[in-house]
Amino acid sequence: MLTPAITSQASITAIGSFVPERRLTNDDLSAMVDTNNEWIVRRTGIRERRIASPGEFASHLAIGAVRDLLDRYPLDSGSIDGIIVATTTPDSPFPSVASRVQEAFGMNGCLAFDMNSACAGFVSALQTANGLVLTGAYRRILVIGVETLSRITDYTDRSTCILFGDGAGAVLVEHAAQGAFLASDADTIGAGGPLVYASGLSDEWNGQPLAGEGKIVQNGREVYKWAVTQVPLAVRRMLEAAGADMEELDWFVPHSANMRMVEAMCERMDLPLSRALTSMEWFGNTSAASIPLALDLAVREGKLQAGNLVALYGFGSGLSQSGLLLRWTIQSKTGR
Incomplete structure (x- = not known):
């Protein structure tokens, strides 16, 4: 469903990102399945992806992205009153990844929930945050896209294992005198x-x-x-x-x-x-994290x-x- 132009009173005011240290290159994959670097780059544009370590889960990546955001922008974390996490690969069915983020930063009096709309999740979460700010009930909402897709990737299937990686990106949606959501x-x-x-x-x-x-x-x-x-x-x-x-x-x-x-x-x-801004060349397809990762790459550059x-x-x-x-x-x- 299309909405008409919106006179919004919310905007994005901060951004952060985080990816695991481990790299999975196309050459690494060629040792696992019948493929090669040239074929993968030609078909997908992907050169490598980041892979979470055995003890590293969606909440760790999400917390890393929020910490990066808070390190880069002058902001009191206690002023954040909402957290929405878009993910298909949470640490567990419940409690939510959002609640783990809340705990990590001590954001008290804070709405916190996860949502699953797969690769559309981050944008759907932004739409939701904008709506919550427009009600006047919330002023600062963290929107996080995070995935650990390596957990659900079949590394014997060359048609899918060449695509997916892990990562997280976070933005702050807050009340503003002039809205930015059009x-x-x-x-x-x-x-x-x-x-x-x-x-x-x-x-x-x-x-x-x-x-x-x-x-x-x-x-x-x-x-x-x-x-x-x-x-x-x-x-x-x-x-x-x-x-x-x-x-x-x-x-x-x-x-x-x-x-x-x-x-x-x-x-x-x-x-x-x-x-066009993308993130797949060095991070692969990170589903709900791919758009915030692309945005932050462009901000940093x-x-x-x-x-x-x-x-x-x-x-x-x-x-x-x-x-x-x-x-x-x-x-x-x-x-x-």
């Missing part, structure tokens, strides 16, 4: 659920058996066709709702699933690939500047998609 978009096609999934307590979908035994299973060809068709249409809808056009868009930040998908989307939008018009778009399992058009409001690489 338009949003969302859609779900539940019938497409079997195209990308990991089975759990149930191993069937509407009576059809699911494979994989809890590992990621993906029909890459069909997901590709769906995404490269739907995302460009949705970005154009958001721009139209906000009274803007493609020429005014400074940055397109899609879920970093696969560079070939991003190239196809940009081509369909007549948008130069140089105006000085690409993303205050005032830029930015389209975020997440898409994946569900089949769910979620987009936001916003005006970037962080002032510099290191602080406000």
Whole structure:
């Protein structure tokens, strides 16, 4: 469902990220399955990914991203009154990763919950945070995208094991005199659920058996066709709702699933690939973490500047998609 242009009173004012130390390169994978660096780069644009250590879980990565944010921006952590974590790979079904973040920083009187919308999760969490701030009940909400997809990756399946990595990114959404959230978009096609999934307590979908035994299973060809068709249409809808056009868009930040998908989307939008921000080259497909990682890379490199018009778009399992058009409001690489 598309919303009309929004006169929001919230903006993103801080950002941080964290990835595990261990690197899994394409050459490492070539020793595990029948593949090679050239083939992986040509098909996906991925060169390496980060992998959580045996004792490192989603909460550790999320806490690392929040600590990075707090180190870089002058902010009293006690003033944060909400935490939303987007993840498909929490430490445990409950308690939430968000509650572990709350404990780590002693954020008292704080709403804290996890949400699962797979690769669309971070943008869906931003939409949720914006709505909560608009109610006036909350003023500062941490939105975190974090995944430890290595935990559910089948490293004998060369079609999926070359893709996924672990990481976390966090932003602060807070009340502002002038809002930065301009338009949003969302859609779900539940019938497409079997195209990308990991089975759990149930191993069937509407009576059809699911494979994989809890590992990621993906029909890459069909997901590709769906995404490269739907995302460009949705970005154009958001721009139209906000009274803007493609020429005014400074940055397109899609879920970093696969560079070939991003190239196809940009081509369909007549948008130069140089105006797309991604994170898959060195971090792989990190699902809910891929967009905040791409944003923080661009902030650190000085690409993303205050005032830029930015389209975020997440898409994946569900089949769910979620987009936001916003005006970037962080002032510099290191602080406000």
